[in-house]
Amino acid sequence: MRDLTRLKSLQALEASARHGSFVGAAAELDVTPPAVGQLVRSLEDWVGYPLFRRRRSGAERLTPVDEAEDALNDIAEGLDRLETGLRKLRGRKARSVVVVTASQALVANWLLARLDDFSTNYPTIDVRLDVSDRVIDLAQGEADIGIRCGLGAWKGVKSTFLMSEEIIAVCHNRLLKADREVTAGWIVEQTLIHDGTPHPGGNFPTWAEWLAKSGANQVPAERGLKINSTAAVIQAAVAARGVALVRKALVAQELDSGRLVHLLPDVRWPVKWAYYIVAAPKALRRYEVAAFHDWLASRPR
Amino acid sequence: MRDLTRLKSLQALEASARHGSFVGAAAELDVTPPAVGQLVRSLEDWVGYPLFRRRRSGAERLTPVDEAEDALNDIAEGLDRLETGLRKLRGRKARSVVVVTASQALVANWLLARLDDFSTNYPTIDVRLDVSDRVIDLAQGEADIGIRCGLGAWKGVKSTFLMSEEIIAVCHNRLLKADREVTAGWIVEQTLIHDGTPHPGGNFPTWAEWLAKSGANQVPAERGLKINSTAAVIQAAVAARGVALVRKALVAQELDSGRLVHLLPDVRWPVKWAYYIVAAPKALRRYEVAAFHDWLASRPR
DNA sequence: CCGAAAAGAAAGAAAATCTTTGTCGTGAGC
DNA sequence: GCTCACGACAAAGATTTTCTTTCTTTTCGG
Numbered sequence: 001m002r003d004l005t006r007l008k009s010l011q012a013l014e015a016s017a018r019h020g021s022f023v024g025a026a027a028e029l030d031v032t033p034p035a036v037g038q039l040v041r042s043l044e045d046w047v048g049y050p051l052f053r054r055r056r057s058g059a060e061r062l063t064p065v066d067e068a069e070d071a072l073n074d075i076a077e078g079l080d081r082l083e084t085g086l087r088k089l090r091g092r093k094a095r096s097v098v099v100v101t102a103s104q105a106l107v108a109n110w111l112l113a114r115l116d117d118f119s120t121n122y123p124t125i126d127v128r129l130d131v132s133d134r135v136i137d138l139a140q141g142e143a144d145i146g147i148r149c150g151l152g153a154w155k156g157v158k159s160t161f162l163m164s165e166e167i168i169a170v171c172h173n174r175l176l177k178a179d180r181e182v183t184a185g186w187i188v189e190q191t192l193i194h195d196g197t198p199h200p201g202g203n204f205p206t207w208a209e210w211l212a213k214s215g216a217n218q219v220p221a222e223r224g225l226k227i228n229s230t231a232a233v234i235q236a237a238v239a240a241r242g243v244a245l246v247r248k249a250l251v252a253q254e255l256d257s258g259r260l261v262h263l264l265p266d267v268r269w270p271v272k273w274a275y276y277i278v279a280a281p282k283a284l285r286r287y288e289v290a291a292f293h294d295w296l297a298s299r300p301r
Numbered sequence: 302m303r304d305l306t307r308l309k310s311l312q313a314l315e316a317s318a319r320h321g322s323f324v325g326a327a328a329e330l331d332v333t334p335p336a337v338g339q340l341v342r343s344l345e346d347w348v349g350y351p352l353f354r355r356r357r358s359g360a361e362r363l364t365p366v367d368e369a370e371d372a373l374n375d376i377a378e379g380l381d382r383l384e385t386g387l388r389k390l391r392g393r394k395a396r397s398v399v400v401v402t403a404s405q406a407l408v409a410n411w412l413l414a415r416l417d418d419f420s421t422n423y424p425t426i427d428v429r430l431d432v433s434d435r436v437i438d439l440a441q442g443e444a445d446i447g448i449r450c451g452l453g454a455w456k457g458v459k460s461t462f463l464m465s466e467e468i469i470a471v472c473h474n475r476l477l478k479a480d481r482e483v484t485a486g487w488i489v490e491q492t493l494i495h496d497g498t499p500h501p502g503g504n505f506p507t508w509a510e511w512l513a514k515s516g517a518n519q520v521p522a523e524r525g526l527k528i529n530s531t532a533a534v535i536q537a538a539v540a541a542r543g544v545a546l547v548r549k550a551l552v553a554q555e556l557d558s559g560r561l562v563h564l565l566p567d568v569r570w571p572v573k574w575a576y577y578i579v580a581a582p583k584a585l586r587r588y589e590v591a592a593f594h595d596w597l598a599s600r601p602r
Numbered sequence: 603c604c605g606a607a608a609a610g611a612a613a614g615a616a617a618a619t620c621t622t623t624g625t626c627g628t629g630a631g632c
Numbered sequence: 633g634c635t636c637a638c639g640a641c642a643a644a645g646a647t648t649t650t651c652t653t654t655c656t657t658t659t660c661g662g
Contacts, residue, residue, distance in 0.1 A: 007312070008650070021608070022609065033609080034611090038611095046586060048397055049394055054609070056657085067390075068390060071389035072386070074382045078384075079305060081376070083304060086304070089344075089352070089369060089372045090349075092350070092372075286346055286349060323639075332620065332621085333620070334640080335642090336621075339641090343618095356629095362638090
């Protein structure tokens with residue numbers, strides 16, 4: 001065992017040989033192609049001769065040299081066995097639990113619709129949702145991992161960008177009139193739903209600001225429905241109580257179903273707040289937390 | 302292959318299980334025991350349960366838990382296969398050459414006597430000696446690796462401390478009289494061999510300085526044999542031409558054989574110059590260079 | 603000739619691995 | 633009962649490996 005070294009390079013070599021390219025190997029190993037190339041070239045330096053014949057085009061870019069073919073069988077077998085061993089180690093724990101925290105709005109409107117996919121991919125990991133609109137202290141272990149909306153620079157946790165956000169105007173399709181075009185003027189006449197939750201540094205617009213940008217001639221009246229819960233704002237819109245300014249990500253499902261309608265889609269208002277996956281470094285050492293993190297990070301939005 | 306991770310930890314786990322201790326595994330893997338412990342504990346975090354039962358004393362400190370026994374077989378087999386594969390990769394190159402540079406004095410008096418051990422351990426690596434008293438540019442590839450005597454802070458190369466040095470007075474045993482005790486006064490009366498090679502910053506003593514430290518009452522005459530080659534100084538001493546101040550490491554063999562005698566051994570003069578193994582980082586990526594380096598670094602002096 | 607695809611070089615960033623230092627908990631020996 | 637030896641462990645920092653990004657180069661194919 002003393003002489004076993006460059007394990008990562010062996011892994012990169014074997015994957016590259018199987019794929020016939022560094023790009024293919026990189027996709028499998030979830031790294032960039034230059035990383036794979038460097039690992040293989042490092043091993044070539046070590047052994048003192050090229051391990052692949054290179055071609056600059058064609059489907060098969062890398063062909064193992066004859067000298068390496070026999071060794072590749074051993075390496076592949078060895079990696080298989082290691083993977084089997086690691087799987088057995090993991091499999092000995094029947095089930096594990098990952099505690100996930102997110103706001104009410106995000107859970108209800110975004111995360112719940114996606115959790116089935118996680119459970120399908122990881123049947124032995126149970127997800128426990130901790131729904132809270134306050135900031136859960138992940139560094140203290142109150143939860144394992146979470147999704148937060150904000151500027152991203154939280155202390156003591158690792159933040160991975162998930163998706164950006166913009167503010168849009170929406171209303172229930174029931175409020176639309178077939179003989180009345182949706183204009184800024186029309187919107188001003190509706191009951192406007194105001195989201196009163198704090199979002200420091202996020203440059204979220206008020207109704208006045210948004211309407212000014214949309215070209216409205218009138219200033220909105222100081223009436224309307226004021227709610228200090230993002231989730232409830234969305235519920236009010238869904239309940240046809242009026243027109244709401246909401247975060248686009250949180251109403252994606254309602255827009256897809258047609259229940260809510262995106263008004264004046266040409267009016268864009270990107271905000272500085274975005275969604276991040278957040279977890280304490282200590283928690284990420286656990287397989288189930290890392291698995292949830294990686295699953296989230298690699299999913300379409 | 303996508304799910305194979307923590308390769309180093311698997312290696313540490315397997316070695317620890319075999320040795321029943323982190324200390325044993327560390328010796329085999331040539332790292333410190335806390336390094337092994339961290340790797341194993343990291344894997345335990347990952348899988349979610351302890352992999353060893355720990356005891357705080359006794360010969361067998363670590364016992365694999367029952368759940369891990371089966372997996373350990375796979376892991377051991379996998380590592381064996383990887384090692385076989387790597388050995389085959391290395392074995393495909395019939396012979397390799399490492400170009401070693403060192404000064405005439407060190408080659409003649411220290412390195413030549415030890416090279417047989419390297420060749421015994423590494424029969425497929427040829428050593429080519431580049432003997433030179435000038436500084437070979439390793440970063441430019443003039444040689445692969447070398448041993449230098451100096452302060453150790455050379456640019457562009459990696460320096461690994463090999464051994465320290467001190468200056469001692471020696472003469473041929475033939476010059477000693479049975480009825481005359483060796484004193485500083487006696488030394489002053491002999492032909493003193495001066496080494497004129499430059500050694501900036503090394504605090505090498507002149508004869509005057511050395512004798513002053515030895516308690517001599519007389520200042521040495523300004524005569525003597527002056528030679529500007531360290532190797533030749535030693536040769537002169539071996540040829541009984543006089544008493545020489547020499548670097549102890551370079552005359553170790555002559556002292557062992559009794560041909561040269563260490564005079565006034567209580568007089569110590571350690572110097573700031575020491576011996577370092579030096580190599581360019583690029584060269585160290587090659588197996589044969591790394592092998593020579595590691596063999597040198599782990600040998601008794 | 604141009605564009606696409608991917609290997610390669612170089613520089614820098616991030617993560618993994620390793621070292622050092624000191625603490626703690628057992629047995630064994632006195 | 634006390635002391636000592638041994639080694640696992642924690643914490644902090646250093647070093648090395650791995651990875652990313654950006655740009656260049658080289659072939660084919662259209």
